[in-house]
Amino acid sequence: MALSFAPPPSADRATPLGRLLEPAEWAAASIPLLRDPRAVITGLHARHLPTPSTAVVAVLDPEERLVASASFSRGNTAADGWEFRNALLDRLRSVIPHDLRRRRPVRTAVLLYCRDGEGRWTEEDGAWMWGLRDACTLHGLRCGAYITLTPGGWQVLGEARGGRRPHAASAPEWTVDANAPASSAVIPRQGRPERMAKGSLDTGGVAPAGLARSGGGAPEAHRHTAAR
Numbered sequence: 001m002a003l004s005f006a007p008p009p010s011a012d013r014a015t016p017l018g019r020l021l022e023p024a025e026w027a028a029a030s031i032p033l034l035r036d037p038r039a040v041i042t043g044l045h046a047r048h049l050p051t052p053s054t055a056v057v058a059v060l061d062p063e064e065r066l067v068a069s070a071s072f073s074r075g076n077t078a079a080d081g082w083e084f085r086n087a088l089l090d091r092l093r094s095v096i097p098h099d100l101r102r103r104r105p106v107r108t109a110v111l112l113y114c115r116d117g118e119g120r121w122t123e124e125d126g127a128w129m130w131g132l133r134d135a136c137t138l139h140g141l142r143c144g145a146y147i148t149l150t151p152g153g154w155q156v157l158g159e160a161r162g163g164r165r166p167h168a169a170s171a172p173e174w175t176v177d178a179n180a181p182a183s184s185a186v187i188p189r190q191g192r193p194e195r196m197a198k199g200s201l202d203t204g205g206v207a208p209a210g211l212a213r214s215g216g217g218a219p220e221a222h223r224h225t226a227a228r
Helices: 023-027 037-048 081-095 123-139
Strands: 054-060 066-073 108-114 142-150 153-156 161-163 222-224
Touching: 023 123, 037 054, 037 066, 037 108, 037 142, 037 153, 037 161, 054 081, 054 123, 066 081, 081 108, 081 123, 108 123, 123 142
Parallel strands: 108 142
Antiparallel strands: 054 066, 054 108, 066 222, 142 153, 153 161
């Protein structure tokens, strides 16, 4: 009698043990919608100037004002939700205390990931979604939007909202005064001071800076903490 066996799982699979979320699973998770996603994305882009393979995790208060944020390079690690969760949790712990003592989460964490390719969902995105959801649970935060920034523009995955600017190679539309308090004005590139409308992102008092990288390509945190 001839016996046949299923082939073993490929060693090249990018997301071991299924540590990713499919788009349908993400949509079913009741992720809170951003009231003004473009303002949030433009503010984070101006602050962190992400390049491909850069993740920006940000914590927003109930009015969608920025409380804290950090950016870091993914480096050459595999697209594994467990690894992404650990990296996100490490950055969250470095910029803001946990909210585990609250009965319910008040603040929300969102993730902006800059990458090459198109804006549609990939397994790498699914691993980031898994990591963001788990990191939020362990830090006492609400899991918020997952946003991709590609050469074609930005896309809030799981929602039918996107835009062409900013994109992965665009210059920042705002500048941020490093010495200004969090409630002060931001300066559009045209040079006209404007205050951000209520409900949009307050970019805070940290100027954008380049991404720190180690010589071997491994991720090295480049942290930016909003004024608190």
